[in-house]
Amino acid sequence: MEKSVISIRQLVKKFPAGKGEFTALKGIDLEFNTGEFAGLIGPSGSGKTTLLNIIGSLDVPSTGEAVVLGSSIGELSAREAARLRKHSLGFIFQSYNLLAVHTVFENVEFPLLLLDYSASERKKMVQEALEWVGLTDKTDSRPPKLSGGECQRVAIARAMVKKPSLVLADEPTANLDADNSHHILKTMETLNRELNTTFLFATHDEKVIGYLRRKIFLKDGRVDKEEWVKQTP
Amino acid sequence: MKTAIKLAYRNLTGAGLRTWLNVIVLSFSFVVILFMKGVMSGWDLQAKTDLTQWEIAGGKYWHQQYDPYDPFTLSDSHAPIPPELADEIAAGDMVPLLMTQGSIYPQGRLQSVLIKGIPAEQSLLxxxxxxxxxxxxxxxxIIGAMMARNLKLEIGQYVTIRWRDVNGTFDAHDILITDIFSSNVPSAEAGQIYLPLETLQEMLSMPGETTILTFRDEERERTSVEGFSLKTKETLTASIDEMLKTKEVGQGILYFILLLLAMLAIFDTQVLSIFKRQKEIGTYIALGYTRGQVVGLFTVEGAMHSVLAALVGALYGTPLLWWMAKNGWTMPVDTSEFGVPIAQTLYPVFSPGLIVSTTLLVVLITTIVSYWPSRKIAKMNPTEALRGKIQ
Structure with a gap:
């Protein structure tokens, strides 16, 4: 049975701009269920990253409501928001945001350290995550020694290692070539199917759009249109 | 906290050269501060030990008229040795010392001296x-090396000495320098000549009299002695304590400068880190850290510099300071000219208390200096930090 993961009602986000305000999101209403592989699509300035940040509890709505995994983002304290991110959310960034001085193993291990897993559990879970992305031979390498595709695969492993309910990916293929992009997207698609993890992308990359099963087009801070792709059995 | 320590350690070891440069600078400060403090402790100990061994022992009785800062009191500062102290003197636990002013004529020059009569058989001083x-x-x-050097006197040399007896009559005689000693105690050496007590008593026509009585046992409860006032060891070392305190102020300024240099490196690293590592800070927050925890992580990282510095400092500092404590630090110039009780070679003393307190102080200050700039993280917007857009 499908369960609601994200519920957004009349969401507005305003930022101070000069002496006035800039409204980035103008009354968004959206609902996402478990296991979706969806994307927020739109040009720069359409509000997709802002929406993703609010869903990721890195920002708060100005008005309206965003309920993520049962928690209303606007009402969470900083500690509660951190707890939500730590336990239930995974992030994949355009520029990978790996910890440069840590090895691949240590980067993937990081979320588990925060969750107080034992050393043996961490080792097992990191190995498993690196197997998903095909990087078991790079455990001791540091990010500066890896290619862009490899870095993004490490970022996926880091996002997935704790098996979160929701993964938020902001332009995950923007710095990758076509081959690497497809590899990354196939990996995420497989994880989505096998682990039933909800994936939500913010993108304007055609390659990513081609993989999405639900496409939400944003324009000037509003939902312009929505498309559902029928799954082939 | 455990996670913060683990992450801080990974961040520091992963940062490589940048970390080690800071650690080496900080460890250098550690070792120099310890060395300077050790020298001060050594000097303190040595000065007090020398003063005790050469001059004050366990304390003194001064003749009531005696004032070391007024030479005119010397002519009246003498009295028969109190009979109640005779046993202590006979046991060798108390030494009478008669003093008078006089002049000597080395190479035909006139030089004022303090003539002291002391029993030849004493072993207290x-x-x-x-x-x-x-x-x-x-x-x-016998004379001190400081005086021998100033007057170019040598063992075996004869010098004419002039003095006034109890009636104020001038008299003169030759003395033979039988020994020259080196004590590191200017007040026991400068302008002083030691003669046998009986000889001086005879010269001054003051048989059985004394100016000062120095005793061995400082713990013993002492009753008042008529005509003499009791000077405890604490009273007699008060001036040297004061002088060492004054020196500590000067040393304190030096520690402060050394610490400032080391702390500047830490502060600079922290400020740079916060700007350079914005994305990393954003990532920590995205992965579930609160801003407070990130501040904690950066503070632990800074503090860990001092812990690593202590370890690195121990690595090269332990043999170096041990060698210094064993072989001492020889002054580059003649210390007898300093006018303070300082040995030609100072032996630093590094007590466990000194090492622990210095280490704790440096770690504490480093932690504070690390925390100070890290507070800026608490005001960061994580979404901007993630993109590295904060200026």
Whole structure:
């Protein structure tokens, strides 16, 4: 049975701009269920990253409501928001945001350290995550020694290692070539199917759009249109 | 906290050269501060030990008229040795010392001196008074190296001495320098000549009299002695304590400068880190850290510099400071000219208390200096930090 993961009602986000305000999101209403592989699509300035940040509890709505995994983002304290991110959310960034001085193993291990897993559990879970992305031979390498595709695969492993309910990916293929992009997207698609993890992308990359099963087009801070792709059995 | 320590350690070791440069600078400060403090402790100990061994022992009785800062009181500062102290003197636990002013004529020049009469057989003070037990027509005398150097006097040399007896009559005689001692105690050496007590008593026509009585046992409860006032060891070392305190102020400024240099490196690293590592800070927050925890992580990282510095400092500092404590630190110039009780070679003393307190102080200050700039993280917007857009 499908369960609601994200519920957004009349969401507005305003930022101070000069002496006035800039409204980035103008009354968004959206609902996402478990296991979706969806994307927020739109040009720069359409509000997709802002929406993703609010869903990721890195920002708060100005008005309206965003309920993520049962928690209303606007009402969470900083500690509660951190707890939500730590336990239930995974992030994949355009520029990978790996910890440069840590090895691949240590980067993937990081979320588990925060969750107080034992050393043996961490080792097992990191190995498993690196197997998903095909990087078991790079455990001791540091990010500066890896290619862009490899870095993004490490970022996926880091996002997935704790098996979160929701993964938020902001332009995950923007710095990758076509081959690497497809590899990354196939990996995420497989994880989505096998682990039933909800994936939500913010993108304007055609390659990513081609993989999405639900496409939400944003324009000037509003939902312009929505498309559902029928799954082939 | 455990996670913060683990992450901080990974961040520091992963940062490589940047970390080690800071650690080496900080470890250098550690070792130099410890060395300077050790020298001060050594000097303190040495100065007090020398002063005790050469001059004050366990304390003194001064004749009531005696004032070391007024030479005119010397002519009246003498009285018969109190009979109640005779046993202590006979046991060798108390030494009478008669003093008067006089002049000597080395190479035809006039030089004022303080003439001290001390029993040749005494062993309470470190003075080599056994050298006074010499049968010679001239009076046997010992002097300090400082005075010998100033007046170009040598062992075996004869010098004419002039003094006034109890009636104020001038008299003169030759003395024979039988020994020259080096004590590191200017007040035991400068402008002073030691003669046998009986000889001086005879010269001054003051048989059985004394100016000062120095005793061995400082713990013993002492009753008042008529005509004399009791000076405890604490009273007699008060001036040297004061001087060492004054020195500590100067040393404190030096520690402060050294610490400032080391802390500047830490502060600079922290400020740079916060700007350079914005994306990393954003990532920590995205992965579930609160801003407070990130501040904690950066503070632990800074503090860990000092812990690593202590370890690195221990690595090269332990053999270096041990060697210094064993072989001492020889002054580059003649310390007898300093006018303070300082040995030509100082032996630093590094007590466990000194090492622990210095280490804790440096770690504490480093932690504070690390925390100070890290507070800026608490005001960061994580979404901007993630993109590295904060200016």
């Amino acid at each position: 470190k003075l080599p008074t056994h050298q006074l037990d010499t049968v010679t027509e001239a009076f046997p005398a």
